[in-house]
Amino acid sequence: MDHLAFLTWVRGTGLDIALSLFVFGVLWRLIEIYGLGVKKDLSEPRAGEAASGWHTIWRRSFPQKEAMMKSPVTYAGGIIFHFGLAIVVLFFVPHILLIKDMFGFGWPGLPSQVIDLVTVVTMVAMILVLVDRLVKPVKRFLSTKADYITWVLTFMPLLTGWLAVQHLLLPYTLMLAIHILSVEILLIVLPFSKLFHAFTAFGSRWYNGEVNGHKGVAV
Amino acid sequence: MSATMEKGVRVLKEVIDSRIASYFSSCVHCGICADACLFYTETGDPKYTPIHKLEPLRRVYEQEYTLFGKLGKLIGWSKAVTDAELAEWQELVYNSCTLCGRCSVVCPVGNDIVYMVRKLREGMSASGNAPDGLKGAVTRTVTIGSPMGIKLPAVKAQIKHVEADYGLKVPLDMEGADYLVMLSSMEIINFPEYLGAIGKIMHSVGKTWTLSSEAFEATNAGMQIGNSDLARVIVTRIVDAAEKLKAKTVISPECGHAYTALRWEGANLIGRPFTFKVQHIIEVLGEFEAQGLLKTEGMETDKLTFHDPCQLARRGGVIKQQRVLMNKVAENFVEMPDAGFMNWCCGGGGGASAIEEGEELRLKAFAVKIRQFNAVKPDRLVTACANCRIVLEEGLEHYAMKLPVIGLTELVAEHLPEPK
Numbered sequence: 314m315d316h317l318a319f320l321t322w323v324r325g326t327g328l329d330i331a332l333s334l335f336v337f338g339v340l341w342r343l344i345e346i347y348g349l350g351v352k353k354d355l356s357e358p359r360a361g362e363a364a365s366g367w368h369t370i371w372r373r374s375f376p377q378k379e380a381m382m383k384s385p386v387t388y389a390g391g392i393i394f395h396f397g398l399a400i401v402v403l404f405f406v407p408h409i410l411l412i413k414d415m416f417g418f419g420w421p422g423l424p425s426q427v428i429d430l431v432t433v434v435t436m437v438a439m440i441l442v443l444v445d446r447l448v449k450p451v452k453r454f455l456s457t458k459a460d461y462i463t464w465v466l467t468f469m470p471l472l473t474g475w476l477a478v479q480h481l482l483l484p485y486t487l488m489l490a491i492h493i494l495s496v497e498i499l500l501i502v503l504p505f506s507k508l509f510h511a512f513t514a515f516g517s518r519w520y521n522g523e524v525n526g527h528k529g530v531a532v
Numbered sequence: 533m534s535a536t537m538e539k540g541v542r543v544l545k546e547v548i549d550s551r552i553a554s555y556f557s558s559c560v561h562c563g564i565c566a567d568a569c570l571f572y573t574e575t576g577d578p579k580y581t582p583i584h585k586l587e588p589l590r591r592v593y594e595q596e597y598t599l600f601g602k603l604g605k606l607i608g609w610s611k612a613v614t615d616a617e618l619a620e621w622q623e624l625v626y627n628s629c630t631l632c633g634r635c636s637v638v639c640p641v642g643n644d645i646v647y648m649v650r651k652l653r654e655g656m657s658a659s660g661n662a663p664d665g666l667k668g669a670v671t672r673t674v675t676i677g678s679p680m681g682i683k684l685p686a687v688k689a690q691i692k693h694v695e696a697d698y699g700l701k702v703p704l705d706m707e708g709a710d711y712l713v714m715l716s717s718m719e720i721i722n723f724p725e726y727l728g729a730i731g732k733i734m735h736s737v738g739k740t741w742t743l744s745s746e747a748f749e750a751t752n753a754g755m756q757i758g759n760s761d762l763a764r765v766i767v768t769r770i771v772d773a774a775e776k777l778k779a780k781t782v783i784s785p786e787c788g789h790a791y792t793a794l795r796w797e798g799a800n801l802i803g804r805p806f807t808f809k810v811q812h813i814i815e816v817l818g819e820f821e822a823q824g825l826l827k828t829e830g831m832e833t834d835k836l837t838f839h840d841p842c843q844l845a846r847r848g849g850v851i852k853q854q855r856v857l858m859n860k861v862a863e864n865f866v867e868m869p870d871a872g873f874m875n876w877c878c879g880g881g882g883g884a885s886a887i888e889e890g891e892e893l894r895l896k897a898f899a900v901k902i903r904q905f906n907a908v909k910p911d912r913l914v915t916a917c918a919n920c921r922i923v924l925e926e927g928l929e930h931y932a933m934k935l936p937v938i939g940l941t942e943l944v945a946e947h948l949p950e951p952k
Contacts, residue, residue: 345598346553355799357806359849373642379874380638383567391562391640451563454578460561505600510641513557518642520551525637528796529849531873 320490323497331497338504339512346513351520359529369522370515387452390442397435401428401471425478432475439468463506469495537615540659544592547651553597555648556590558641559583565635565645570876571628574897582635582645585624588613589652618661625649625656626663627890628897631789631882632842634874646847653758662757665886669753670762677769678749679886680717687715687748690724698728700735705777706742711816712779712808713741714750714770714794716787718918726786726918729945733817736948737825741783747773750785751919752793756883764801767793774808781809783816786939788843788881788917795848812844813941814916818853821860828947832862834911838940839868839901839924840875841917854916854940861947862914868904876900880923898927905935916940 314322364372376388402408406422413419422428443464446452473492476482483491503509533541566572566581578584591613594601604610635645656662669679676683691702703709711734719726734741747770754763774782784791795810811819820826838858845851851872858865870876879897884890901924905913913935915921924937 341599342557346557347550349548349550349553349597351549351551352800355803355805356796357799357809363849369642373640376640377638377874379870380564380567384562384564387562387564388640446561449563450576451566451572451578451581452561455561455563455581455584457561507557507560510558510560513554514641516550516554517558517644520554521636521639521642521644524644524647525849528847530846531849531851 316484316486316490320486320493323490323493327494327497331500335500335503338501339509342504342509343512347516354524354527356527358527361529363529363531364522364525366519366522366526369525370518372522373518386441386445386449390438390445394435394438394442397431397438398467398471400431401435401474404428405474429475429478432471436468436471436475439464439471459506463502463508466495466499466502467508470499533612534615536658536660537618540618540655540661541592541613543658544589544652544655545596547654548589548593548597551644552589552593552648552651555643555645556586556593558643560641562640564638564640565643568634568638570632570634570879570897570900571893574899575893579624580628582629582649583643585621585629586645586648586652588618588621589648589655592655615659615661618656618659622656622661622663623890623893625652626666626882627884627887627893629882630842630877630879630884631847632877633847634842634877637846637874650755650758653756654760655758657758662759663887663889665888666753666757666883669883669886670757670759673749673751673753673766674762678717678720679751679753680721682717682720682749684745684748687720687743687745690720690727691743693724694728694731698731700731702727702731703740703742705745706740708778709740709742710780711739711741712774712777712782713743714783714785714790715743715748716751716785716790716918717749718751718787718922719785720748722922723918723939723942725942726939729939729942730783730813732945732948733820733826733941736827737820742777742779744773744777746776750790750794751787752790752797753883753886755793755797756789756886760801763793763797767798767801770794771798771802771806774806779808781811781816784810784812786813786841786916786918786921786941788841788848788919789883791848792843812848812850812916814844814853814857815850817857817941817944818850821853821856826860826944827949828861828944829949830861830947832912832943833864835864835866835909836862836912836914837866837868837905837908837910838871839878839913839915839920840872841915841920842875842877842881844916845875846873857940857944858914861944866908866910869907870904876904878920878923879927880919885919885923894923895927895930898923898930901927902931902933905933910935913937914940914943 381388404423405428409419409422477488477492572580595605633646672681673679752766754766791812799805879894921937
């Protein structure tokens with residue numbers, strides 16, 4: 314298969330397969346998890362202002378001072394790479410064109426120099442959190458193969474996308490095809506790995522906040 | 533697999549709900565919960581990382597409730613949880629977890645880790661892997677009526693003493709009182725001044741109250757060990773007494789877990805809402821103060837600080853009242869670092885103080901409290917949990933730190949105007 318045929322496949326059939334599996338996987342997992350249900354809390358709720366599901370969804374996006382001091386790399390690296398990923402995925406003009414092509418609507422993008430910079434910063438942040446995972450005893454202890462595999466799967470789209478735009482290492486067509494393929498692999502794995510926290514973190518924060526709200530704990 | 537083990541796994545399968553599924557699906561192994569746990573911060577041993585304490589529960593969840601987990605089990609990729617593993621986990625699930633809840637409030641993805649430890653204990657207990665100290669406490673609560681083996685005559689003897697010492701009547705089994713007062717064994721044995729303080733305060737604010745001869749002990753070892761059936765037996769005793777005496781409010785004593793068991797778990801354990809209110813004594817005093825009923829005179833002049841019991845503050849939502857009360861009777865009240873919502877546990881909550889083999893670890897973890905005390909160098913330490921109080925006293929003695937510990941209720945009672 315030549316480069317162009319490869320690119321055509323990942324853009325067509327490959328993307329269709331990946332997106333289908335992604336949508337199926339997300340729905341399957343959401344039903345698998347939230348279909349289990351929770352028992353109604355029969356204790357009398359405390360009146361007054363307190364935490365709530367919505368509050369905690371928002372609040373946990375920011376560190377508490379003490380936790381921030383103890384895990385600065387986890388927090389700073391984590392926040393930077395999550396925001397960086399979102400910016401690169403959602404505001405790189407070719408990505409928006411793809412979305413417009415598929416769904417019929419789009420939004421203004423950011424200049425490519427800005428995306429370039431954000432990509433590099435995001436990759437550096439990801440490398441830092443990986444080093445932290447290897448160096449910090451607790452994180453190293455908790456880490457499984459899946460933690461390292463998902464890191465690679467998340468890093469690859471960033472790296473290959475950046476290399477493609479910079480015309481580095483491999484011919485552009487081939488690099489672009491590899492980039493798209495790496496995204497497709499990520500999409501397929503996401504629902505069935507810890508990457509699914511992209512969905513469940515909101516549910517978890519909601520549940521946690523709901524309990525604290527019920528008890529009247531002001532968080 | 534042994535029969536008890538089979539029962540343990542069955543119980544674990546039963547306790548898994550959407551919350552637990554969502555929590556396990558969200559964990560990214562960031563390790564932030566470790567820094568919130570005193571057993572990790574004071575030992576530096578990664579095995580005390582809160583989320584790691586849940587590994588057996590996570591495996592059961594994965595193998596029973598996820599597609600790939602089921603497949604993995606089928607083809608033998610993932611191994612079933614064994615009896616030996618659960619035995620090994622006893623130290624992590626009981627000795628090194630006081631259900632203090634600090635991990636649950638720092639987790640960036642929002643996992644309520646304590647909620648899961650509480651549920652894992654159900655399986656540990658069902659499979660016979662709970663610590664002996666707690667098993668004994670549960671047996672005594674169910675057969676005798678209290679975890680420390682205290683019977684009604686002991687309570688009656690104390691009532692007599694209190695009536696003689698304070699010159700007031702301690703009502704027993706009085707119908708229709710405003711408040712049904714519960715005690716903890718610790719208060720009956722070690723801190724009789726609590727009952728006297730209640731009597732003085734109720735008299736001073738003009739409220740009626742009573743003790744019950746059928747339910748006087750509020751601590752719930754069934755909840756601590758993780759046996760909801762037994763926890764229900766213990767709660768039912770209190771519910772029956774409250775309904776029989778037509779009490780409007782049941783007062784949970786200065787005991788953190790008694791409060792959680794009664795206030796938040798109680799109705800869920802018996803499967804229906806309560807017909808009465810449940811309040812911690814500090815909430816009640818806070819209410820008296822807010823209504824202008826609580827009149828005090830004189831101020832403590834030495835430097836006092838307050839240790840927030842986890843189940844009262846972070847897990848219970850009572851944070852402001854104790855501060856209002858402290859400032860009402862103490863002119864030199866200082867706050868320790870992290871006081872209030874993020875206060876560090878004494879290390880003996882959640883039944884941990886009943887586990888003999890956990891004592892060494894508990895005392896090691898107590899170093900965090902010593903740091904907190906050293907930061908403000910108080911003359912006396914005030915708290916509102918009899919269990920915290922005992923554990924604090926033991927810890928202070930171990931570290932050879934001279935710091936008297938007192939209960940907030942009795943401190944408030946000391947400042948009531950003398951009855952005319």
